[in-house]
Amino acid sequence: MRRAARIQRNAGALRHNLSRARALAPEQRVWAVIKADAYGHGMEWAAAQMDGFADGFAVSCIEEAMVLRGGGVRAPILVLQGPREASEWQVCARHGLQPVLHEEAQLPGLARLRGALPGLWIKLDTGMHRLGFAPLKAQILFEQVQRHPAARNGLHWLTHLACADQPGHPQNRAQLEQFAYAVSELPGQRSFANSAAVMSGLTTAALRGEWIRPGIMLYGPSPLLGEDGPERDLRPVMTVTAPLIAVKNLEPGAHVGYGATWTATRPTQVGVVAIGYADGYPRHAPSGTPVLVHGQECPLVGRVSMDMLEVDLTGVPHARVGDWVTLWGEGLPVERVARSAGTIGYELLTRVAGRLQIAEP
Ligand SMILES: *Cc1c(COP(=O)(O)O)cnc(C)c1O
Numbered sequence: 274m275r276r277a278a279r280i281q282r283n284a285g286a287l288r289h290n291l292s293r294a295r296a297l298a299p300e301q302r303v304w305a306v307i308k309a310d311a312y313g314h315g316m317e318w319a320a321a322q323m324d325g326f327a328d329g330f331a332v333s334c335i336e337e338a339m340v341l342r343g344g345g346v347r348a349p350i351l352v353l354q355g356p357r358e359a360s361e362w363q364v365c366a367r368h369g370l371q372p373v374l375h376e377e378a379q380l381p382g383l384a385r386l387r388g389a390l391p392g393l394w395i396k397l398d399t400g401m402h403r404l405g406f407a408p409l410k411a412q413i414l415f416e417q418v419q420r421h422p423a424a425r426n427g428l429h430w431l432t433h434l435a436c437a438d439q440p441g442h443p444q445n446r447a448q449l450e451q452f453a454y455a456v457s458e459l460p461g462q463r464s465f466a467n468s469a470a471v472m473s474g475l476t477t478a479a480l481r482g483e484w485i486r487p488g489i490m491l492y493g494p495s496p497l498l499g500e501d502g503p504e505r506d507l508r509p510v511m512t513v514t515a516p517l518i519a520v521k522n523l524e525p526g527a528h529v530g531y532g533a534t535w536t537a538t539r540p541t542q543v544g545v546v547a548i549g550y551a552d553g554y555p556r557h558a559p560s561g562t563p564v565l566v567h568g569q570e571c572p573l574v575g576r577v578s579m580d581m582l583e584v585d586l587t588g589v590p591h592a593r594v595g596d597w598v599t600l601w602g603e604g605l606p607v608e609r610v611a612r613s614a615g616t617i618g619y620e621l622l623t624r625v626a627g628r629l630q631i632a633e634p
Contacts, residue, residue, distance in 0.1 A: 512602025530575025
């Protein structure tokens, strides 16, 4: 079953955004991050559109990597969370995946691996305290792993920044210094820049790295706090639209929706849009969140329902049942909606339900 509400995906925008990432890091190679179903856009679709444009693809887990290989993707694949079990190391070798080693518990599985990997990445925890080894261990790990036949095609280094969306945050510098120091005497390629680090120019600092790992910026949102993608010449890839299925006139004092949280203060025309939180629209979006009707921003009114939401059509008196409205995308950056709902564009994009139709232009 598919709902009337639609997702449109703009391949040209995706490649444009990728070229923006390249332009900002001209001497680096690009792992295009397409984990989480390419941030809700469809992983296989995204890989097909960027094939030949990206240098490789980064995914979270072996399962995602295998979907790509199963779909015929031959490009290099980086597996950010790395193998959990010995058998998964074997899968990496067999299918030419580049796994991330980030935790002692992975070492026995690696030790049992027969065969070579196209590349092995060691992750250092320089301050985010999520995945990675202490930077002090880099040298020891290098000595330990370098001799393993699995590492014969290259042993590389990565880390991840916690505060790159705030370019002036002191933790960025501290993490980059730790990283640079830890790997300064070691061979191998280095990678630390997500979209925010790419956009804010952190990669042109003393430490550049050989690979960037942009994710969100490929899909259009600005990774920097409080900014919208179009301000940075990023174009939305996903546009979500849904039809108006009812239009009604309310008297002053009339309430709208569950909990009667919104009240008309004057005669008001409102429209009912066939999309709700079960489709991935955020339930926490409050009254006032923008919805685009005939190119004009109209405020959401009342609580978002499971399958519907309502908008104040005062600005667009010619709106009719059957008209299509834009929830986010072309003309309305998802960051705006996310900010209003107290979240980030990443969450809205990745939560759009498989219930919506994908409309190919
Ligand atoms: C998700 C992820 C990225 C991409 O991050 P964006 O903020 O979407 O650019 C890069 N590196 C790692 C390790 C990630 O998990």
